[in-house]
Amino acid sequence: MAERLVIGHQTALDFWRASRVASEGQHVLDDVGRLYGGRDLRLKECAALAANLCNSSTPVDAVAERRRCSDICDHVFSGPLTKAHLHDIDQYVSVCQAGPMLVQLATQLDQVDIALVAYELCGTYGLTLWAEDTFQPDLTALTSRAELMGYATSAKALGVRGATKAVSALGLVVDGSASPRETDLGVFLSLSRRLGGAELGGFVMNEDLSVPKRHQDALGAKSEVRPDFLWKDAKVLVEYDSNAHHLTPQKKESDEARRRVLEAMGYTVLVVTNELVKDAAKLNAFVDDLTCRLGLRRRALSKWQQKSRDALRERLFGVQSQP
Template sequence: MATPNLIVGYESALDYWRAVRAADIEPDLDPTSGKVIGAMPLALAQRAARGIAACCTEPPLQIVVPDKHHRHNCPAIENRVFKGPLRSRQLTSIGSDISICNAEPLFCQLGVCTPLIDLALIGFELCGSYGVLSNGDDTVAYGLQPLTTIADLKNYAEGAKALDIKGSGKALQALSLATDGSASPRESEIGTFLSLSRARGGAGLGGFVMNRSIKVPPEMSVIVGSKSLKPDFLWEQPKLVLEYDSDEFHLDAAQKSRDEARRRVFENLGYTVKCLTSDILVDNAKLNAFISELESAVSPRRRTPSDAMLKTRAATRERLFGKERVFPR
């Protein structure tokens, strides 16, 4: 009797892709992996153990099944019913009998069990240039290739939504907050806050792109030593740049000089430049004032936020950036 193929999904698949991206390795595509010539095929428990090791995850291994009748009877496996499309292009084989869900179906699966803000952050991560390792201490790897794009995630989620697949609706909501190009977890948190509606506690100032190159004229390139610049956040209309400085109080002189040169070039190119610092993110009053400045540039006719909106914003700010710490003004 042929052994059933194990399709890894949900958090176990997320752990796999995080590990593969951070290690900069190709998946194991050897069809004989896990087998011994002349021996019987691996038992279900053995294949589950192999899958757990390959995914760098903790047991139980989350396995996708089409319905309850296809559940695997194994203590090391958690069966998760997912009725969304899982064709060959949506799966990556790591052997003859184990496959991993690719990012597109995976994102919809996570929509079933992941809060909206956390799901948006995962969207930023999958489509950005960093990865958060699932090793318990939130180690971050930088300079990675994106695993997918927001457009590809949306295409799958829209198809799944048409089929009434669970998780697809929340996936689309989360993708409305995310964009390609994030370079760090903090940038993703800021991006989520900016995109969230004011009713949900955000700034309601979406429509930006992240880390997209702007060509620098030759006469200005000598100022920054580069032919292009990548602003952290850019609203192409009305030509607004937002730069995040990670720690206002511990930047050395050289870094301050580079930041100032970037701002001069942006301004010479006709952009308005706003600088967001870490002390603003942890101070409700400072953050509200900063958002008012952005609103004046992006959406000048917007009404003043209500007290209820500001209260919700304070809770969202704490959720994303930590407990409030008021610095001297």
């Protein structure tokens, strides 16, 4: 029988991205190449099959074995890879689960990129780079921060390459992000000021918040709302309006009613827009306001910290276009 390929790194990420969307009824995984008859597959055929099943391309990223094949990019990985850490997608191909995959990716990506991937895996959206829309909303989370942290911590104790960076990146991650823009803002809010972030962690994302009966009529009889970001103890929340200029009058009125109800419930509501996060002065003012609302006192950013923030802002949010 032909060798089994254990797929990891970026090819594994391609698989999980595609399979999450496919599981919600959108067919993105091509069936071509699944059947080769009764004979065992040659190594290049296994690689082609793996690329097809993972919605990826050759060379595919493989771990666990060293092979000489131009269609396979072999990686040394010393982390635990038991049956529980693998997902079989064919008799010839297995894919690493999210935990080992993230540690593997941490050997190639920096802390911010690892955090962005982890937010996606623990969130309710999936990137769909092959489609017109950049992401698919309302998906089931593939994993949780706790599960990813459990594997990364164990791998770190074993001295596995990439595990230390993965653990550090997961310190920025919160479950429940509903979009790439929320993920970008989550990373910015959590990252240290030294690295350009706001260093205002401690929030939860998209958790249900009960609305008292006396306020439910204003929300169309809804008994719960889901703030994008919520600091429970401080009763401060942040809503991200990424498309503020494209909302219908009805949606704007609904959002305003929601904010009035939240304020009546004793919550401070801050709103973030695409225009705000792309403008250095506006973003700094927002961070200062949020810092104050959370009851914290901070020194003004140093020139070096501001330079780091400008670079991070451009990386995560882009630059405000000039009129």
